[in-house]
Amino acid sequence: MYANRMSYVVFYQGKQVLDKLKSLPVDITYISEKQGYAVVYGDKDIEANLKKQLKDVKGFKFVGPSQMFDANLNF
Numbered sequence: 001m002y003a004n005r006m007s008y009v010v011f012y013q014g015k016q017v018l019d020k021l022k023s024l025p026v027d028i029t030y031i032s033e034k035q036g037y038a039v040v041y042g043d044k045d046i047e048a049n050l051k052k053q054l055k056d057v058k059g060f061k062f063v064g065p066s067q068m069f070d071a072n073l074n075f
Contacts, residue, residue: 004044007066011037014059024053039066 007029010021013036021028026042042050047063054060 005041006044006047007068008040008042008047008050008063009037009066010040010050010054010063011061012059013061016058017054017060020054020057024050026050036061039068 008026010017012018018031018038021038021040024042026040026046028038028040030039032038047065050063054063
């Protein structure tokens with residue numbers, strides 16, 4: 001069975017977004033505090049849910065699919 005997971009990049013400014021991400025059902029794989037982004041893995045259909053839950057968090061800028069994600073790899 002293959003997992004339908006996708007890599008997303010969350011751009012932010014401030015620590016509030018990181019605290020919220022830690023409480024969401026995603027796996028945080030990388031955090032760049034200097035450049036203000038985090039790479040997270042979650043289900044393919046979670047992008048809309050991420051945007052909905054993060055839009056009211058102070059410091060949230062943007063969430064989108066990561067360009068380093070390789071759809072040919074199944075795990």
